[in-house]
Amino acid sequence: MASISIPSSKTIIFLLLILFLLGVSCCSASREPFACDPNDKTTRGLSFCQTSLPIEERVKDLIGRLTLQEKVRLLVNNASAVPRLGIKEYEWWSEALHGVSNVGPGTKFGGHFPGATSFPQVITTAASFNASLWESIGRVVSDEARAMYNGGVAGLTYWSPNVNILRDPRWGRGQETPGEDPVVVGTYAASYVKGLQGNDRNRLKVAACCKHFTAYDLDDWNGVDRFHFNAKVSKQDIEDTFNVPFRMCVKEGKVASVMCSYNQVNGVPTCADPNLLKKTVRAQWRLDGYIVSDCDSVGVLYDAQHYTSTPEEAAAVAIKAGLDLDCGPFLAVHSENAVKKGLLSEIDISSALSNTLTMQMRLGMFDGEPSAQPYGHLGPKDVCTPAHQELAHEAAVQGIVLLKNHGHSLPLSTHRLRTVAVIGPNSDVNVTMIGNYAGVACAYTTPLQGISRYTRAIHQQGCADVACKDDKLFNAAIDASRHADATVLVMGLDQSIEAESKDRTGLLLPGRQQELVSKVASAAKGPIILVLLSGGPIDVSFAKNDNRIGGLVWAGYPGQAGGAAIADVLFGKHNPGGKLPMTWYPQDYITNLPMTAMDMRSSPSNNYPGRTYRFYEGPVVYPFGYGLSYSKFLLSIASAPTVFSVPVDGHRKTAQNTTTLTSKTTISDKAIRVTHTRCNKLSLGLHVDVKNVGSRDGSHTLLVFSTPPTGHGHWAPHKQLVAFQKVRVAAGSQQRVRISIHVCKYLSVVDRSGIRRVPLGQHNLHIGDARHSVSLQAATFGVIKS
Ligand SMILES: *[C@@H]1O[C@H](CO)[C@@H](O)[C@H](O)[C@H]1NC(C)=O
Ligand SMILES: *[C@@H]1O[C@H](CO)[C@@H](O)[C@H](O)[C@H]1NC(C)=O
Ligand SMILES: *[C@@H]1O[C@H](CO)[C@@H](O)[C@H](O)[C@H]1NC(C)=O
Ligand SMILES: *[C@@H]1O[C@H](CO)[C@@H](O)[C@H](O)[C@H]1NC(C)=O
Helix, strand or coil: CCCCCCCCHHHHHHHHHHHHHHHHHHHCCCCCCCCCCCCCHHHHCCHHHCCCCCHHHHHHHHHHHCCHHHHHCCCECEECCEHHHCECCEECCEECCCCCECCCCCCCCECCECCECCCCCHHHHHCCCCHHHHHHHHHHHHHHHHHHHHCCCCCCEECCCECCCCCCCCCCCHHHCCCCCHHHHHHHHHHHHHHHHCCCCCCCCCECCEEEECCCCCCEECCEECCCCEECCCHHHHHHHHCHHHHHHHHCCCCCEEEECCCEECCEEHHHCCHHHHHHHHHHCCCCCEEEECCCHHHHHHHCCCCCCCHHHHHHHHHHHCCCEECCCHHHHHHHHHHHCCCCCHHHHHHHHHHHHHHHHHCCCCCCCHHHCCCCCCCHHHCCCHHHHHHHHHHHHHHCEEEEEHHHCCCCCCCCCCEEEEECCCCCCCHHHHCCCCCCECCCCCHHHHHHCCCEEEEECCCCCCCCCCCCCHHHHHHHHHHCCEEEEEEECCCCCCECCECCCCCCCCCCHHHHHHHHHHHCCCCEEEEEECCCCCCCHHHHCCCCEEEEEEEECCCCCHHHHHHHHHCCCCCCCCCCCCCECCHHHHCCCCCCCCCCCCEHHHCECCCHHHHCCCCCCECCCCCECCCCEEEEEEECCCEEEEEECHHHCCHHHHHHHCHHHCCCCCEEEHHHECCCCCEEEEEEEEEECCCCCEEEEEEEEEECCCCCHHHCCCCEEEEEEEEEECCCCEEEEEEEEEHHHHCCEECCCCCEEEECEEEEEEECCEEEEEEEEEECCCCCCC
16 A cells, blocks of 8 residues: 655645646647648748638649658548648548447547547448438537547548448458448448538538548458459349449448459459449549558569569559559558559549648648638547437447337336346447447447336346356356346357458357357346347257347447437337348358358359349348338328329430340340430339328338349349338328339349349338339330430
8 A cells, every 4th residue: 555645735736737737738639730730930921821822723722832752641541741832741540330330540549539429330320220310320420529539639631431231240340331222321421421521512521531442342251352262253243232232332431432442353453443433433433532552452463473583563553543642651662663663644543642732732731720711619528428328328328229028028027027147248339239340339238237227137147258168157047037026138240250351150149158158048027138148140940949048139239328319228218110221141041151252143043142132032031121120100101193204305206225235144025225225314103002000109210122024034133122111100100101213223133244133023022011002114215305
């Protein structure tokens, strides 16, 4: 023990001095200008600092002043300062997947910014199927990010969201994604990006980034890692599945950046593929921003993949393919020599820089004092506000999915239950709840703490951790459940099982978790509820089929307020309305399925099952879109067209001719190329009545699936999501919902050559139990008005 001593007067003066200095630093805790400091006489008059000039002109002026040596040092995430032009160094790499994160070196917590609001992991937020929630979260995250930038501890360029498709249930990064459906992932991307960036193109709040382009959804499986993986992908699957979210992110979300991935696609590293970067992202989708590499992926394509024989060639091939910024040092080290060797011209480098510098100008980085700018008022008081933390709680509540409710075991009643046994390795966790790419949360409510707000909880871990290697703690857990009025088991996974660089090897609960659940189920006195924390799906057939286990709830990784949200759902304060954004496959599904097999479509002749609900038709534990409520909703179609005309571009003559023009791909039925139609803004509208016949208010998500006409054999999915909309309906009342389906975007399918077409004929729409058929017909030549 230390004894308490009386401080000397010198010490007191010293302490006062420290307090004074802290006070000073507190109240001037704002960032110095990145460039164009109004007090710097040497730069004040330069054109690139003139906010009255168009950004294009300012960028051109700046590039004209830079030497080649200065330029190459701006091609990397750790961009050097250019002191003679009054430009400071800048770290481009920050992350904000579901809250401001310190995974990238551009952001640090501490001082006035000890933490930030930590929203649920993306897979959980996706389960809400609520696009306005996704945008609201983006707005809150960018408020906090700007505040931290103003305080000098964060950047303005955030390499989020991750919009790869959750193709294989084992993927360790599946948790970061909005699931397996391309339209849901794309809608999430566009909504979250809009929330982050705000809606003024020339005054971006922060710059978002959709990653990892493309067909990147394997981390480390059976000796194949992402740095060496060559994804063999058909043109059809690229267009139909892998690229859909990226296209929506760029075209609808107007994202500021796209990140290329580590892997190769059909033998070419994505960061060195001009077809993907220059042709698709920039020319076809018109990215208005910059393309960045994944971290060290330019190094990887040289060192690990040996794609080029010299580092200079690697630098040249990446920049020429359309890469603008390297996360990693490679381009700063090798680009100058690449120019000297004639592999690259200085113009190529300037053109890359013009994309990154334009972005910095749109972010206001060349506009002088940060505090004088549109978001300059944001500071520490705008981070972790009660409203922000309440939105994190709301997001968790909306994302929780009720999978089973046998005999109305849920909601639990506080009147009848005096004690609840709370068991399991995830029952009292905090950081587990925020998943990966997280920051430091403002505060946590663990499941145990949440449940304790409603009733007296008796806590037992049951397993030391999620690996659950032994049964040493089983007896105490069983004993607790024997004496409590109800039992809640909080089981599942964490980052030791599924993570970046770690794909799962199986789909079952790890170690002896299942055994613990079953043993508790045999002994427990009252109702038994199983709550799962995980990113990827788990084969919990044993619990689904065991009616001693009354309730089954998937909470994903529910974020900082996850425990409060779980308890609110269990005790009925909130009526669950989340739906699974991915298929829950049985363990058998993966037995003979290499993770490296990229084909989406099934192939019965070689026992290939196909992937995701769109192509896989075998047994599931729970299907995509599944989720129960404490209420019951009845749906009926109030009005919908039975025939719908698709105008065909006049000079293409008739649909018949159009089909004939491109019939290399044996098309049995008519299907018009989307590029030959005039249906850019054409949408099919239907009205659906949603009646809540239960006794509780609740939200219901309408998932509209379409089965395309038969006859497109192998190229159409057997069904696909074409629209979704969430609606709140009070108990006993009815709401009419208008749904519009963009015909060319969503009712189209992709043929084997990767061409998107609208199949003519009978499309069968299904929304829950409601069914409707609509016949698409081509409007004949001459009827078309342009
Ligand atoms: C960034 O570059 C600067 C200057 O070159 C160097 O001092 C600093 O350590 C670098 N930071 C990182 C994170 O690499
Ligand atoms: C999170 O949980 C760990 C382990 O129980 C504990 O040591 C830590 O203090 C908790 N952190 C917070 C912020 O509650
Ligand atoms: C294509 O259109 C032209 C003119 O309308 C018609 O004469 C011709 O028969 C059509 N061809 C086919 C294969 O339908
Ligand atoms: C969607 O989320 C927003 C934001 O939290 C919320 O206000 C709204 O009620 C949600 N919509 C439905 C139908 O639940």
